[in-house]
Amino acid sequence: MIEINALTRLHIGPVNLSLADGEVVAITGPSGSGKSVLLRAIADLDPNAGRLRTQSGARADMPAPAWRRKVAYLPAESGWWADIVSEHFEKPELADLASLGISPEAMGWEVARLSSGERQRLAFLRLLEHAPDVLLLDEPTAPLDGENTALFEARLQRCIAAGVSVLLVTHDPAQAARIADRHYVLADGQLSEAAHG
């Protein structure tokens, strides 16, 4: 679960939002409305104000790295700091590549030869290594084709079933309807519950 109280960042907020264990909230909104800014603020990646907590504790009471392991943010474009894929994992042998349709040899590949879809799925897998309480997903399936989107959503459903709360930014109303329990719209810096869906 996660509780967000009076979160503000730049023009956004105050945002109040609570997600129960295994609950999924979809956030939509026009481009530039600050959906990514909101997710970055929740992950404490930019200066922001607000009281946040998960079942692991309050954000103010833990060092930022510990918070980010529990509140795992997957940006729309992933970052890579080493040459080989496996260097980005703590336990590369345990990553469940097959569940996302990735070749079992991918761990030995150079990052430079990955497609954008492969990058996205591998970045998702490396986030799961820390057993997060919450997933913040920013357009996670944008670079994926239909088949891989289905695999990704199936893998995500496993996390949800295990109690992980998910905040999903998406442009795809069908995806929001498929996965989300509630649906919010971010506009003019304010988060409001959508009429239905």
Place this chain on the structure above:
Amino acid sequence: MAEYLQLSYADIALASVFLLLNGALSLWLRLGIARNLAFAMVRMVGQLLLVGLILKKLFEIQSPWLTLLVALFMASFAAREIWARQERRLKGWCGVAIGGTAMGASVGVVALMALIVLVQPDPWWNPRYALPLLGMIMGNAMTGISLALDTLHTALNREQRAIEAQLLLGAGKWQAMRPFIRQAMRAGMMPSINGMAAIGVVSLPGMMTGQILSGVDPNEAVKYQLMVMFLIAGATGLAVMLATLGSARALSDDRDRLRIDRLRKVGK
């Protein structure tokens, strides 16, 4: 000290003949550098003549306060130069202060030790020894720091996504920035290391050449040069490390965030 052959101003004018020939050739070949060349030449002549006059006066007056004032002027000019040579600078007073403090602290300590323990002029702050020594050490530290900070700021900006990817996986800020800090320190120290490696074989350093030309025994000149090279390389290394760590600290915060928003790109 042996006799040295004095130069007349006519000799100096004659020495500039080849440079003037360069200017004429570049006009003829339309290289477009004649104006720069002329400006640089006039500026050099003006600056050096002025420095000669000032140094002569300073040596006559022998005032510790005046010597300190000149040293501070040199330091502030160098600090400004470090700031000006970065394509992306820290916003606000930090931009000048970090490079300036790193340079001032390391050059100050090294130069003081050289004067008080090694060269031991009388008095220890004698401008004839203090100012040239300070100038040589400071000039190299200045180049090192500006290279290091320019490298660091460019790398942190370019690799923002990779650094934040590590932060998002629970890495601390120092761990995430480490490769770029290392890269910046290497860039800052490389000129002094290369300088030490090539010295004497490829190039005879200017100071040593100057001493030999003015009649100093080559062995003595070599000893001086060695001392100066050690001081330069030592001070530059310290200055580069201090400035790089200081700047990396300023570009992150206590919640382990990368604060690229504190950089400002300078328009070209």
